[in-house]
Amino acid sequence: MDTRESVCLLCPMGCRVAVRAMGEAVVGPEFVSARPGDARVCARGLFTTELLNHNQRVAVPLLRRDGVLRDAAWDAAIAELAARVKGVIRSSGAGSVAIVTDAVRSDSDLAAVDRLARCIGTDAVACMLEPQDAALAAAGESAGVAAIEEAGCVIVFGDVFFSQPVLARQIIDAKYTARGNSLFVVDPRRSNTAWFASEYVQNHPGTEALVLAALLKALAAAGKGAGQAAWLEGVDEKALLDSAGVSKAVVGRMARSFADAAKAAIIVAPSVRGVSDVELVACLARLAVEMAGAGKAYVGLPSEGNVKGAVRAAADGGWMPIASLISQLNEGRFKALISVGADLFSAFPSASLEKAVEGLDFVASYSLFRDRVADRAEVVLAGATWLEADGSAVLFDGSPVSWKAVGRPSWGARTLPDVVAALERALGAPAAAAKSAHKNKAQSELTAAALQQRLEAAVRLTGSKSAAGKSLVAVAATGHTAAGGITRHIDWAREMFPTGIAEISAQDAAEAGIRDGDGVVLTSETSSGRFSVKVTERLQQGVVGVAAFDPAARALFSWEDAGGNVFSTAPGSVRLARESKQ
Amino acid sequence: MKRVFVNIDRCIACRTCSAACHYSHAEQRPTIGYGELREDARLPFICRHCEEPTCLAACPQNAIKKLDSGAVKRMNMLCTGCGSCAVACPFGVIEPQVRSYIISKCDLCAARAEEGKQPACVMACPTGALTFEEDDEIAVKSVMIGSSMTGRHPFFRRV
Numbered sequence: 001m002d003t004r005e006s007v008c009l010l011c012p013m014g015c016r017v018a019v020r021a022m023g024e025a026v027v028g029p030e031f032v033s034a035r036p037g038d039a040r041v042c043a044r045g046l047f048t049t050e051l052l053n054h055n056q057r058v059a060v061p062l063l064r065r066d067g068v069l070r071d072a073a074w075d076a077a078i079a080e081l082a083a084r085v086k087g088v089i090r091s092s093g094a095g096s097v098a099i100v101t102d103a104v105r106s107d108s109d110l111a112a113v114d115r116l117a118r119c120i121g122t123d124a125v126a127c128m129l130e131p132q133d134a135a136l137a138a139a140g141e142s143a144g145v146a147a148i149e150e151a152g153c154v155i156v157f158g159d160v161f162f163s164q165p166v167l168a169r170q171i172i173d174a175k176y177t178a179r180g181n182s183l184f185v186v187d188p189r190r191s192n193t194a195w196f197a198s199e200y201v202q203n204h205p206g207t208e209a210l211v212l213a214a215l216l217k218a219l220a221a222a223g224k225g226a227g228q229a230a231w232l233e234g235v236d237e238k239a240l241l242d243s244a245g246v247s248k249a250v251v252g253r254m255a256r257s258f259a260d261a262a263k264a265a266i267i268v269a270p271s272v273r274g275v276s277d278v279e280l281v282a283c284l285a286r287l288a289v290e291m292a293g294a295g296k297a298y299v300g301l302p303s304e305g306n307v308k309g310a311v312r313a314a315a316d317g318g319w320m321p322i323a324s325l326i327s328q329l330n331e332g333r334f335k336a337l338i339s340v341g342a343d344l345f346s347a348f349p350s351a352s353l354e355k356a357v358e359g360l361d362f363v364a365s366y367s368l369f370r371d372r373v374a375d376r377a378e379v380v381l382a383g384a385t386w387l388e389a390d391g392s393a394v395l396f397d398g399s400p401v402s403w404k405a406v407g408r409p410s411w412g413a414r415t416l417p418d419v420v421a422a423l424e425r426a427l428g429a430p431a432a433a434a435k436s437a438h439k440n441k442a443q444s445e446l447t448a449a450a451l452q453q454r455l456e457a458a459v460r461l462t463g464s465k466s467a468a469g470k471s472l473v474a475v476a477a478t479g480h481t482a483a484g485g486i487t488r489h490i491d492w493a494r495e496m497f498p499t500g501i502a503e504i505s506a507q508d509a510a511e512a513g514i515r516d517g518d519g520v521v522l523t524s525e526t527s528s529g530r531f532s533v534k535v536t537e538r539l540q541q542g543v544v545g546v547a548a549f550d551p552a553a554r555a556l557f558s559w560e561d562a563g564g565n566v567f568s569t570a571p572g573s574v575r576l577a578r579e580s581k582q
Numbered sequence: 583m584k585r586v587f588v589n590i591d592r593c594i595a596c597r598t599c600s601a602a603c604h605y606s607h608a609e610q611r612p613t614i615g616y617g618e619l620r621e622d623a624r625l626p627f628i629c630r631h632c633e634e635p636t637c638l639a640a641c642p643q644n645a646i647k648k649l650d651s652g653a654v655k656r657m658n659m660l661c662t663g664c665g666s667c668a669v670a671c672p673f674g675v676i677e678p679q680v681r682s683y684i685i686s687k688c689d690l691c692a693a694r695a696e697e698g699k700q701p702a703c704v705m706a707c708p709t710g711a712l713t714f715e716e717d718d719e720i721a722v723k724s725v726m727i728g729s730s731m732t733g734r735h736p737f738f739r740r741v
Contacts (some may be wrong), residue, residue: 028605031705042708043601050605165596168709172592192594195623492604494598537621 003095006387008045009305010103010291010487012396012495013145013166014041019049019387019406026052026200026407038324043496047487049425050386052410056489057368059411060254062202062380069370069380074332074414074422080380084362085120088336092361096335098325099287102128102342103304104486105416106391110306110313112420113340117404119424123318124334126325127310127344132278134321136268137311139282140298144397145170146298152261155184155215155254157281158210158269159191163476164301167267171198182257186211188473188504189545190538199250205471205543206571207244207457209252209277212284214240215289218255225291232447245540251427260290263295280454287451300395303476305386308394318455322348329356336362340416341383343371346485348528349555366419369489381419384409385486420501462571469572470508472524473554474548475537481566483494486550502531508534512578522546524569527555530579544574583652584716586690586704592711593622600704606691613688614703626677626712629654629688637687640670641696646687651695654689692712699722727738 001022008015020129029049033040051057061077062069072080088097095396098119101113110127148170149155161168173435175183175198186208194200203211216229217237241248258264266285268278278418280301283535302308313319326344328334336361345354357363357376365377374380383403387394392402409415487493502522504514516522518533522544529552539545546553557569595616603612613629613668635654638646646658646667656667663685668678679685691701704714 029600029602029706030601031699031702033705041598041706042596042710044599046598046601046605046706052727096704160592161596163676165598166708168594169592169595172709176591192596192620439710492601 001027003032005032005403006405006406007393007401008041009106009386009393010044010048011164012305012307013040013044013164013198013306014395014401015045015166017041017045019052019528020282020406022331023160024408029119040166040169044487045166047490047493048385049368050369050490051486051497052387052407054368055216056370057410057413058138058370058374058380058382059501060250061382061412064372064378065352069375077101078422078426080420081364084119084364084378085336085338085427085496089120092259092335093529095124096333097338098124098126098329098334099338099340100126100128100322100337100342100344101340102327102347103133103310104127105306105341106386106389106393107294107306107313108389108391109340109386109416110309111388112417114313114317114319114425116338116340116420117319119420119427119450123320124325124328125317125319126322127314127319128309128322128347128459129307130303130345131323133304133307134311135277136282136302136551137307138301139279139300140286142300142397142428143297144399147263147265148174148267148298150174150263151179151265151297152180152480153182153184153257153264154267154271155186155265155408156197156267157186157194157285157477159187159193159265160267160269160301161193161196162301164189167301171267176271182262184257184371186252188471188540188543189475199253201246201254202251202540204245204462204540204571205473207458207462209280209284209455210240210244210462211246212281213244213559214251215255215258216246216284216288218252219259219288219291221537222259224254224259224293225287226290229287229448230370231452234452235459237360243459258296259292263297264292265297265299267299267301269301272377274405276460277454277502279477280458286457299396308392308396308398312394325471326353329353332356332359334360336360337364337373339365339367339373339377341367343367343373343485345372346488346551347379347554349551351549360413366416367470368413370540371489375527379549381415382411384410386414388413454572468544468577470504470544470548470574472522472569474542474546474553474557474575478549488549496540497547497549499547499550500530500532501534501550502553502576503534503539505541505543506535506537507541508544508576512576514578520554521577521579523575524556524558524579525573526558526569527552529555530555542572544576584690584714586688586701587713587715588626588628589711589713590623590625591707593625594709594711595625596708598706598708599626599628599712603688603704606702607686610641611686613675613677615675615677615691617674619677622646626631626703627673628672628712629675631690632686636672637667637672637676640666642666649692651690653692653695653702655689656685659664661685674704 005018018032020027020030063072070089083263151174182198186201188205282557289298364379365374366381366383368383419492598614600614603614668676700714704712
């Protein structure tokens with residue numbers, strides 16, 4: 001029995017995971033650190049090793065015969081896929097083939113997806129990034145973990161201990177290293193991270209940008225960043241604070257601690273759901289870092305392992321944003337869909353999308369599990385995880401990471417580059433390149449005027465809250481939730497992150513006569529779903545909390561193509577009703 | 583003897599210890615449960631390996647033994663999964679839910695100990711909240727449940 005090391009790609013921290021292996025067989029996780037706490041791995045990272053031997057993995061390619069998916073040989077599956085793709089190209093053109101992939105894969109996998117698109121000749125390729133991830137990546141380079149370790153003041157937006165537990169050690173260390181060190185946590189839900197805060201700031205859902213704008217004003221008032229945020233003078237501070245539901249005093253203390261600390265960091269974590277404009281939040285956080293002077297750092301944490309690599313691949317290959325691809329899919333522009341890895345229906349659930357995919361001539365899936373896209377597919381190829389091949393990725397701070405395969409692909413699975421090479425041979429000579437057809441925003445270009453405009457829009461949005469409805473926030477367990485969501489197939493992980501639960505405050509529960517475990521129906525502008533109630537003290541009155549990894553909950557949020565960063569509901573737009581007893 | 587201690591000033595309730603336990607004892611439920619103190623603190627419940635274990639006394643099959651190391655271990659082949667130990671445990675760390683006729687019982691990762699390794703839960707903990715130390719070492723360090731309590735509510739105590 002030997003120990004082999006690899007990298008976890010469920011979130012962009014790039015933790016080293018180790019497995020015990022015997023020959024080709026992987027037995028289970030191992031811990032290679034010299035002392036406790038150094039292993040830098042969370043529960044979700046441990047789950048990844050189960051993916052290698054999971055008994056529900058697609059073991060061999062499947063072909064649909066007489067309406068039923070049946071086992072097939074790789075050659076037959078590749079030939080069938082190539083023939084169907086050629087048929088669609090002949091009848092409707094290469095541009096009618098859409099390809100979607102996810103960011104829980106290595107650079108070489110992403111390059112293989114790009115090669116497949118070139119070979120087919122389509123420009124309709126998209127990576128299923130979480131809606132806010134592209135905005136976080138566009139907001140510029142993030143500092144690394146070291147910036148947190150040395151910080152005397154850390155301001156966290158979101159529940160980072162839930163989404164990235166491996167950062168907890170650095171954040172707790174930073175807080176306890178010296179007397180006077182401070183940890184501010186800004187989150188509408190009093191999360192586990194808030195337990196540790198020296199000051200917890202409970203804002204209204206969707207107002208992170210407003211809190212940051214108030215922080216910038218406080219910094220400017222203290223004489224920091226001369227002239228850097230002159231546009232803020234026209235913004236009404238009282239409106240910001242009232243809409244965000246935070247006091248001027250607490251923002252003042254946050255600004256003082258942040259400016260006075262020799263080293264400080266602002267962490268924008270992906271669990272910030274319900275935020276209407278993540279790009280604005282990230283840009284304002286960076287501006288605060290620039291204004292406060294030297295020694296300050298911005299840390300932006302996207303949801304999935306290789307978001308930076310995927311953004312780079314998308315920019316190089318001229319891929320389209322996932323929202324554009326889905327809207328074109330809904331409009332009926334495509335005739336065929338090739339899904340590489342991710343479950344589109346769980347990541348972006350909507351009835352119209354399912355109907356649109358139902359109407360396609362042909363669907364193929366390269367996936368680990370028989371997910372709902374695979375169930376709809378004519379050809380299912382047995383996919384391999386990133387652990388089963390050598391690979392590389394780009395972490396949240398832009399640093400590269402590489403790893404060696406811990407074992408060969410399980411059963412009959414093949415790695416994506418191998419599959420694409422076989423498809424290239426079957427499809428014949430590569431088609432003409434269709435490159436750079438789409439504008440991908442690699443770097444945010446928000447000017448001062450644009451910042452002001454978007455901030456005012458955010459104030460208007462949150463200020464227009466309807467008293468009757470509820471505001472929605474969602475908590476995220478990174479990697480388990482995000483577009484890939486492969487750990488959803490692991491029983492033990494599902495038990496750990498239960499779905500179908502809506503948290504409501506004790507006041508709301510008392511008013512509506514709802515008790516723990518009662519069934520309620522949540523209705524937003526986009527969807528409606530049944531949830532089981534958990535009464536909690538974590539939320540303010542008028543706020544409902546759901547899990548961002550729950551497809552039914554994700555459907556309640558709207559996501560649009562406006563910068564690809566919207567994953568929110570309008571404040572007060574969600575209706576909560578007791579489930580009627582039949 | 584060496585025991586697993588929980589430093590609640592570092593525990594973030596991420597349940598990595600529970601997942602590590604699950605994968606180290608593949609046939610069982612994890613032996614680490616979680617208890618919630620209202621919604622302000624959520625902590626792992628880990629077997630204390632008592633000096634005089636009530637689970638051992640309660641077992642009708644003599645399937646629970648105290649090893650020389652001090653660890654209280656369930657013997658797989660003798661256990662019938664009757665659940666008496668779960669009822670007897672004063673700390674509620676043995677889950678009454680039975681799978682495959684065996685109860686889940688922490689053995690301080692006896693197999694790992696033979697290789698000179700620390701228990702899986704301790705090694706996996708991402709924040710260093712779990713430590714595996716001698717009783718007297720812990721007394722010196724004052725790192726154990728409640729040791730640094732100031733008598734206030736846990737939520738505020740962390741401030």
